[in-house]
Amino acid sequence: MRKVMKFGGTSVGEPHRMKQVAQLVNDGDENIVVLSALSGTTNALVELTELLHAKNIEVFKRKLGYLKKHFELFILELFQEESDQKDALGLVETHLKSISAFGEDMFTQHEERTILAQGELISTALFKLYCDSQNLPCKLLPALDFMRTTNDGEPDDYFIWVNLDRLIKENDGSKIFVTQGYICRNAFGEIDNLKRGGSDYSASLIGAAIGVDEIQIWTDIDGMHNNDPRVVSNTRPINELSYNEAAELAYFGAKILHPSSVRPAQEKGIPVRLKNTMDPEASGTLISDKSNQDQIKAVAAKDGITAIKIRSGRMLMAYGFLRSVFEVFEWYKTPIDMITTSEVAVSLTIDETQHLSSITEDLKKYGQVEVDHNLTIVCIVGDFIADNSGFAYRITKALEHIPLRMVSYGGSKNNVSVLIKNSDKKKALLALNEGLFDWEEGHD
Ligand code: ADP
Numbered sequence: 001m002r003k004v005m006k007f008g009g010t011s012v013g014e015p016h017r018m019k020q021v022a023q024l025v026n027d028g029d030e031n032i033v034v035l036s037a038l039s040g041t042t043n044a045l046v047e048l049t050e051l052l053h054a055k056n057i058e059v060f061k062r063k064l065g066y067l068k069k070h071f072e073l074f075i076l077e078l079f080q081e082e083s084d085q086k087d088a089l090g091l092v093e094t095h096l097k098s099i100s101a102f103g104e105d106m107f108t109q110h111e112e113r114t115i116l117a118q119g120e121l122i123s124t125a126l127f128k129l130y131c132d133s134q135n136l137p138c139k140l141l142p143a144l145d146f147m148r149t150t151n152d153g154e155p156d157d158y159f160i161w162v163n164l165d166r167l168i169k170e171n172d173g174s175k176i177f178v179t180q181g182y183i184c185r186n187a188f189g190e191i192d193n194l195k196r197g198g199s200d201y202s203a204s205l206i207g208a209a210i211g212v213d214e215i216q217i218w219t220d221i222d223g224m225h226n227n228d229p230r231v232v233s234n235t236r237p238i239n240e241l242s243y244n245e246a247a248e249l250a251y252f253g254a255k256i257l258h259p260s261s262v263r264p265a266q267e268k269g270i271p272v273r274l275k276n277t278m279d280p281e282a283s284g285t286l287i288s289d290k291s292n293q294d295q296i297k298a299v300a301a302k303d304g305i306t307a308i309k310i311r312s313g314r315m316l317m318a319y320g321f322l323r324s325v326f327e328v329f330e331w332y333k334t335p336i337d338m339i340t341t342s343e344v345a346v347s348l349t350i351d352e353t354q355h356l357s358s359i360t361e362d363l364k365k366y367g368q369v370e371v372d373h374n375l376t377i378v379c380i381v382g383d384f385i386a387d388n389s390g391f392a393y394r395i396t397k398a399l400e401h402i403p404l405r406m407v408s409y410g411g412s413k414n415n416v417s418v419l420i421k422n423s424d425k426k427k428a429l430l431a432l433n434e435g436l437f438d439w440e441e442g443h444d
Pocket residue numbers: 007008009010011036197218219220221223224225226227228229230253254255256257300
């Protein structure tokens with residue numbers, strides 16, 4: 001069997017966890033191990049870049065010092081032999097030195113992305129050294145040699161496949177490969193990344209490129225839960241999800257998966273298994289093309305949503321109106337998440353507000369524009385067949401005390417979305433837990 005095994009920040013964030021990962025990947029299969037940065041590292045690197053932008057060099061140097069100390073303590077616990085410790089300390093020193101040089105003069109976007117890449121470069125280098133120290137054969141596949149995006153920021157599938165295949169063939173006979181998640185090169189060959197949480201996406205792209213049997217995402221929880229465990233306490237893991245259900249949950253806020261990470265696996269029909277590093281025996285969640293029908297599976301929430309309403313007398317019976325509105329968003333490369341229409345108005349939501357003022361300015365050509373901030377989309381996911389009439393009722397009944405700004409039902413058979421004020425989010429997730437899942441327990 002050939003697998004991709006991706007381990008997130010907490011799975012490698014402590015020395016004993018990294019040791020455990022080395023054991024897990026040595027299971028006799030051919031495994032491509034994708035690692036994130038040690039937990040907290042990417043946040044620390046983001047903070048360093050912000051300090052450089054603000055030209056706050058003194059605090060930058062102090063924080064860089066803390067990060068270095070963190071790695072030193074990690075290394076002293078990970079390695080027993082002094083010579084291994086020395087090698088590892090030297091390696092981290094080299095990476096961090098490249099960062100400190102950036103403090104000197106102009107700070108460019110390219111330098112910023114180079115800093116953000118150091119977390120994964122360090123974690124994989126330490127893991128490789130640890131495997132060497134344990135005589136566990138392991139080959140490093142540098143992600144910057146095969147992971148690449150195109151001009152429009154999408155993965156360059158052909159480049160990834162050709163180069164990954166070549167690198168693996170160069171190491172014919174090896175069973176364990178290790179590579180960096182999250183980092184890539186852009187169309188100009190510069191260091192770039194797949195956005196926060198992007199290691200899941202790396203794992204899926206790698207698995208799809210070389211056609212593995214399974215993609216495993218190892219994290220700190222036993223699979224996809226039926227509600228957000230950061231908000232609701234009595235959530236439970238879901239055994240099986242279809243690709244579409246998992247993609248909806250990931251897109252609408254289930255942090256366990258990067259929003260784009262389902263698509264590459266789905267296109268190649270490769271099963272994705274979510275596993276818990278802290279409890280490897282737990283069955284986790286299997287994502288495949290199978291689905292248990294007629295069930296509400298889970299709820300997720302996406303914050304930071306902005307709603308835009310365009311009110312226009314011209315909309316009445318006018319064809320071409322919606323096209324004109326959509327073209328504005330297309331022009332500013334701003335995706336729309338939800339949309340509802342009435343005879344006189346159209347409401348839609350976005351989560352990227354970079355071009356909001358230009359968008360509203362342009363939309364004013366078509367009618368009166370109102371903008372609302374600090375909203376949350378709550379997305380209820382499952383397999384709702386069209387002729388089953390109970391689902392929408394159960395959802396709106398559960399939310400009867402929460403003002404709903406928009407409701408979207410019927411767009412796909414996997415998703416009902418409601419737009420609410422962010423301040424109502426916790427109440428809504430708790431109400432849905434009680435109304436949808438406790439209800440099932442009591443009545444099924
Ligand atoms: P990693 O560092 O391994 O990539 P993440 O922090 O990105 O881990 O994702 C795992 C976290 O996702 C969990 O600890 C949990 O708090 C959060 N999470 C949010 N929604 C869900 C959900 N529906 N099911 C499981 N975990 C979720």
